[in-house]
Amino acid sequence: MTETTSTLQQHLEKAYALAYKAQRLVSVDRAAIRIHRELKEVIGSLEFYLNNKMEYDEAEVGTKLRYYEKQLQLIEEKRDSTLLRSFRQMVSKSDDKLGSLPQNLDEEKYFINWMKEKGYEECYYSRVEALRRLDEIGVEAEVREEEDPLGINLDLWCLKVRKNE
Known part of the structure; x- marks a missing residue:
């Protein structure tokens, strides 16, 4: 397994965890609905890259996941x-x-x-x-x-x- 594939799997696992968290928080804040929808798109893309053994922009995906994580943390505090x-x-x-x-x-x-x-x-x-x-x-x-x-x-x-x- 290459280092990129390993990072891709880690990003995919984190995206799944964040999507689950967003799903649980939809009754608290409507922004969680948007975040959940966007995370599903990220998950779909990451699965495509993983299945086709393609390269992807690790930095961009990592930044997006950190952003969603921070937003969900704020919703959780709310x-x-x-x-x-x-x-x-x-x-x-x-x-x-x-x-x-x-x-x-x-x-x-x-x-x-x-x-x-x-x-x-x-x-x-x-x-x-x-x-x-x-x-x-x-x-x-x-x-x-x-x-x-x-x-x-x-x-x-x-x-x-x-x-x-």
């Missing part, structure tokens, strides 16, 4: 702040119905990490709210019922974007 805002809204809405739930920074971090691990975009204590939000985001997603990881004995309804590939 998602993290959105998750935190979602959690705080969810807790404040439940306060109206259930009395006061603890608003503790460690619980917020735990809950946000739990949502990320599960691949959830947002969670609600109300199924109606979750379904309303599902209609708003306009991407292929589903609402899943979960037990509250904080042990408050309430059910959660969480949005998860479906993988279309």
